[in-house]
Amino acid sequence: MNFFLAALGVLGVASSGPLIAATLGATSVSALAIAFWRNAIGAAVMAGPVLVRQPRQFGRVTGSEFRWSLAAAVALALHFACFITSLQLTSVAAATALVCLQSGWIAVFQLFRGVRHRWQVLAGLGLAFGGVVAITGFDMGSSPQALVGDLLAVAGGVLAGIYTLAGGKARQTMGTGVYTTLCYGMCAAVVAVLALATGQPLAGFDATGWLGILAITVCAQLVGHTAFNHLLATMSPLLVSMIILLEIPGAALLAAAFLGETLPAGTYAGLGMILVGLAVVVMGQRRSRAVRRAAARLAELGTD
Numbered sequence: 001m002n003f004f005l006a007a008l009g010v011l012g013v014a015s016s017g018p019l020i021a022a023t024l025g026a027t028s029v030s031a032l033a034i035a036f037w038r039n040a041i042g043a044a045v046m047a048g049p050v051l052v053r054q055p056r057q058f059g060r061v062t063g064s065e066f067r068w069s070l071a072a073a074v075a076l077a078l079h080f081a082c083f084i085t086s087l088q089l090t091s092v093a094a095a096t097a098l099v100c101l102q103s104g105w106i107a108v109f110q111l112f113r114g115v116r117h118r119w120q121v122l123a124g125l126g127l128a129f130g131g132v133v134a135i136t137g138f139d140m141g142s143s144p145q146a147l148v149g150d151l152l153a154v155a156g157g158v159l160a161g162i163y164t165l166a167g168g169k170a171r172q173t174m175g176t177g178v179y180t181t182l183c184y185g186m187c188a189a190v191v192a193v194l195a196l197a198t199g200q201p202l203a204g205f206d207a208t209g210w211l212g213i214l215a216i217t218v219c220a221q222l223v224g225h226t227a228f229n230h231l232l233a234t235m236s237p238l239l240v241s242m243i244i245l246l247e248i249p250g251a252a253l254l255a256a257a258f259l260g261e262t263l264p265a266g267t268y269a270g271l272g273m274i275l276v277g278l279a280v281v282v283m284g285q286r287r288s289r290a291v292r293r294a295a296a297r298l299a300e301l302g303t304d
Contacts, residue, residue, distance in 0.1 A: 002234060005227045006243050012224025014250025017092040018258055019219060023212030024088055030200040031088065035080035036191040037202070038217040043184035045222060050177040057178050068170035069179060073186035075163035080187075081194060082156035089149025091263055094135050096251035097271045098153035100244060102160035103278055104128050109161065120284030128277030134270030142264075164232070164240065171232045180229050184221070239282065248275050 023029050086095040104125055139146035170179055195202050231240050255261040
């Protein structure tokens, strides 16, 4: 079942970038509108089964669970703001690869918390971040706009790592339905505040725009993110983040097939460096007994 959910989750999140880019390019939908509606709809859908079967679960949420869920929601909202905006400035493949560095950032957070990694992990991190340099270097030569998009995607990756860690802490004692309802709902509220502050509309779009929002919500939010949120209950946050690596080639292939996106050879080399580097990181993590023993404590990285 975990294998099936992981495959379903990868397919869902891999479609996110291409669907968002297509919606932003062909309609008047704003970046924050996509983030708001995918979370608001996701919260409503996930709340339904819980309210029907065990409505009292929401009243049993502890203060600690609520705080971790809120931390995850804020990180997720800022992640969406950075990532979706980056798709308007740089390529889908580059933005997706850079935002998927969340697993690398988790390993970096571990280093600051005193966890000693095997040399393979450090080498993998070096290779992955070398891929970041390659991608941003080529984009710097192509346009300042693309470079800004790359930096936003990197920031989105850092925030996604924080979201994963905080969610892992909350999910230690919370059910998937309760957690996702709280997290998505609070995320939508934070995004609404951001939209109000920046003047981005959340409604008033044509039918094509609403269709794009619905497709993004179903594929990425309800299928992709929810699958990974469920896996956080049985896998470490770092391992879940590593599985999301497959989003990198998946998004690149979908963008090439449906959006006709072509990139310089150097950018593809950077994508490959990130993918291989992060794969080395997860192999090193899985072989390290010390890190395996610390896997259950990874979520505590968000306590500061």
